[in-house]
Amino acid sequence: MFEEFLAELTKLRGKSVLVTTHMNADPDAVSSALIALRLSELYGAKPCVTFPQGISKLAREMLDLTGVMLKYCNGTSTEACFVVDASNSVQLGEVWSTCSSVPLKVLVDHHLPGNIAEVADLKLVDPTASSATELMVMLAHKADLRLSPQEATLASSGIYYDTRTFSYASRYAFKAMSVLLDWGCDHKRVSKALAVRKRGDLSLRMxxxxxxxxxxxxxxxxxxxxxxxxxxxxxxxxxxxxxxxxxxxxxxxxxxxxxxxxxxxxxxxxxxxxxxxxxxxxxxxxxxxxxxxxxxxxxxxxxxxxxxxxxxxxxxxxxxxxxxxxxxxx
Ligand SMILES: [Mn+2]
Missing domain, CATH: 3.10.310.40 (Diaminopimelate Epimerase; Chain A, domain 1)
Structure with missing residues (x-):
């Protein structure tokens, strides 16, 4: 399924692509968006990312921890949308008004299919996957894209978060982690940061x-x-x-x-x-x-x-x- 999807991704060539995900993006959404950016670049597109209503506190911490920088959209025209880790249009908030009208809609997701899958021109939806990030890592791997160690570390946070430290991991989660480790991912930093936060955050305890x-x-x-x-x-x-x-x-x-x-x-x-x-x-x-x-x-x-x-x-x-x-x- 990864190869077929990648073969179609050539349609992105030369297009300005808006990468987006669900509101209040969590580490899985942010990590998937990062790989969607890199993958779009690899296929000759001009991508940028928009997070409807911003990103979660934890996702922000993971970006700060790894120092990964993302290219954000600033009102330029959009010819294609690349949606990750979201199944329903309501999850995209106001961004859906842009994405619903572009001629090319791409979706990679691990939720049960919702109304975005119905209208997507190109999709990879696997509800048996435990995170969207693991699907994106498998795609990157098959496309011979290599993330930097910092990016690989960020991506591991997506898998850690959505699988709740591998309790709910599917087979792709382990495969993807092995790929990320090959790319220099420092998974120990991520697992420590997530564990500390779980115990300590005052507002969460309240x-x-x-x-x-x-x-x-x-x-x-x-x-x-x-x-x-x-x-x-x-x-x-x-x-x-x-x-x-x-x-x-x-x-x-x-x-x-x-x-x-x-x-x-x-x-x-x-x-x-x-x-x-x-x-x-x-x-x-x-x-x-x-x-x-x-x-x-x-x-x-x-x-x-x-x-x-x-x-x-x-x-x-x-x-x-x-x-x-x-x-x-x-
Ligand atoms: Mn997810």
Whole structure:
């Protein structure tokens, strides 16, 4: 699949390419965008990157740690879009208005296919991949592109982050890491930086404890624990923590001003009973108005704004209903 994709990438030659990804880009999104830039250059394009609503704090730390510089777009015309690590147009925010109208749309992603895959002219979508970065590294490797040691180190942060330090790694993650190590990646710096942050960040610790103080807990299917709560930020990290504390379905809502973001996680126990984060995110979007998408065990819904108490109540109902139906085989 990598070779076929690369053969088509020659269509980028001579074009000004806008590389982009999901809002609040995490290390996987930023690393994928970096490789998309390099790959586009290799194929004779003139690429630049735009991050809708900027990048996450952690992604910023990884850029600072490695000293990697990216070429940012500054309002020049766009002839092609190269989207990485995103499945739905809503994730691109205002950048989608540019990308939806360009004649060539390229997508590399590891989420379950959403509406971007429907309209992409050239795509490599593999939901079994544990990160978008590993797919991009495999492409770079097959194209004989070689990243610098600093870039390889940044790329390893994308894989570390999305696989949660290899707990969820797919076979490409290990293959890609081996390629990155050949390119001089200093993975120990990345793993140390991520571990220190996990333990220490004051605002993350506050978000976790506030989330716990506002937690709504329900039980479905005998032994599935569904928790719903809201935070100001760190909704994805908080959802992960809730799962590590024993929740089977975690819904963490955050008001992003103009939209609500719901981070959905499901445990192995929930998945084994057919309760998938992805389905819950789609249901939330359908029932409450918005868009959902992501992976089986980790997904996100973007919803229209409504009072937080209302959405906590409604989201819990949706998750409970989905779990109950899945357990009774419906
Ligand atoms: Mn990702």
């Amino acid at each position: 978000a976790v404890l506030k989330a716990l103080s506002r937690l709504k807990l329900e039980r479905a299917c005998e032994d599935l624990l569904i928790v719903t709560t809201h935070v100001g930020s760190f909704e994805s990290d908080v959802a992960n923590v809730l799962l590590s504390l024993g929740a089977d379905v975690a819904l963490v809502i955050s008001d992003k001003g103009g939209a609500l973001r719901v981070s959905v996680r499901t445990s192995d126990r929930a998945l084994s009973k057919g309760v998938r984060a992805y389905d819950i995110s789609l249901l939330l979007a359908e029932k409450l108005g918005g868009e959902g998408g992501g992976h089986e065990a980790a997904a996100m819904a973007h919803l229209k704004v409504m009072p937080l108490e209302v959405v906590v109540e409604e989201a819990a109902k949706v998750a409970y209903g989905r779990a109950s139906r899945a357990c009774s085989g419906r």
